[in-house]
Amino acid sequence: MTISRLVCAGCGAEPSPGEPYPFRCPNAGRGDDVDHVLRRELDLTTIAFPADRGEENPFVRYRTLFHAYHAGLEDGEFVSLVRRLDDAVASVDGHGFRATPFFRSQELSDELGFSAEGGVWLKDETGNVSGSHKARHLFGVLLWLETADGLGLTGGERRDLAIASCGNAALAAAVVAAAGERRLRVFVPVDAEQPVLERLEELGAQITVCERRPGAAGDPTVEALMRALDEGAVAFTCQGNLNGLAIEGGHTLAWEIAATGVALDRLVVQVGGGALASACIAGLHEARELGALARIPRVDTVQTEGAWPLRRAYDAVSSRGGSSALGYATRHRHEFMWPWEEEPHSVAHGILDDETYDWVAVVEGMLATGGEPLVVGERTLLQANELGRRATAVAVDPTGTAGLAGLIALREGDRVGDDERVAVLFTGVDRNTSERKGASDAQLSGAGHPLAEGVRTV
Secondary structure, three states: OOOEEEEEOOOOOOOOOOOOOOOOOOOOOOOOOOOOOEEEEEOHHHOOOOOOOOOOOHHHHOHHHOOHHHHOOOHHHHHHHHHHHHHHHHHHHOOOOOOOOEEEEHHHHHHOOOOOOOEEEEEEOOOOHHHEOHHHHHHHHHHHHHHHHHOOOOOOOOOOEEEEOOOHHHHHHHHHHHHOOOOEEEEEEOOOOHHHHHHHHHOOOEEEEEOOOOOOOOOHHHHHHHHHHHOOOEEOOOOOOOOOHHHHHHHHHHHHHHHOOOOOOEEEEEOOOOHHHHHHHHHHHHHHHOOOOOOOOEEEEEEEOOEOHHHHHHHHHHHOOHHHHHHHHHHOHHHOOOOOOOOOOOOOHHHOOOOOOOHHHHHHHHHHHOOOEEEEOHHHHHHHHHHHHHHHOOOEOOOOOHHHHHHHHHHHOOOOOOOOEEEEEEOEEOOOOHHHHHOOHHHHOOOOOOOOOOOEOO
């Protein structure tokens, strides 16, 4: 086995050697019902978990775990590439990538009735590049594209990048694309927020508004994206079925958690398309295999009452035998995952994907760790956002506190013990909070965090 390879979890196919755009399974789009999603596999016997605690940039610190690192560049060349692109990100967005704060929130722990031995650990992504975790995923894709250019795989071709989103993913894509001096096409719904559209325009993105056809199932922005991909654009998205390498960049979040040495009992993570959850699951698994974790915490997921395709798929897999049915489910996708029948609505609009695109990996992770898919209502989502902002002074949006909403639901149902150590992710900044607009670069990178005492950013 080579040190790093991309393998379809559905059919076992691999992209051709030297393929400059190895993002989708070569058998995808052939009309079968297989769930074609590429996964990055490492030969972990040849790699150690990076221990350089002095390196703040996760894409430098964890570089030996990236597929692009093993494509052919020398170590110094790869580090120089990361730093050059990170500097470009900083010139566009005010700061580059640094490990984000991870700490036990005394206030949240007290509010939810945990003991001194247990509590709530918070990973705060609101100060990350473009204000969410999404840029992690897309910077990893840009690293591959730039590596492929440097190795002469693309022949100097610079295809358009494309994404379907109207929120954090689109903004992250626009920042990273601008840093790489690449043209980005963004497909947005008719109700996209004006501040987001204005920022996308500032960053040079080409915006296309997509209307939902009456009675039609599925996201019209995704349909438009698929047409653009058919025309030759590169999927610059956080959907693993369209770009398997987008998941890898999100692993950095899990690796940062693992590097702290905190023995978590549970991780509660919000799910839309599923890239964040699948990245956390895979990243924690690799950290355990490399000896950085004694065990993987139980992984619970959270969706809204407005749309919960993951819960529907999980229930269908469970009814057929659980883990033993995953092989069948992967080969018969549409018996388990299909577009939500109605247009979804929720205050947590960032996780209202019509489908959970990385559903197999997430269901597999929940079954392996004993986790479950939670569905929470609007009252709990609003309660979690109010509590999260009040208790931590973090300007986080309702999507960003949806994981906390899941934890509230679990605590109300007496399904989490007082002594458990539970991690939640604050994934996106509230862009409507005026106080946040005056934040300094130091605050945005994690320094001077409102709960700086005890913050761990190793």
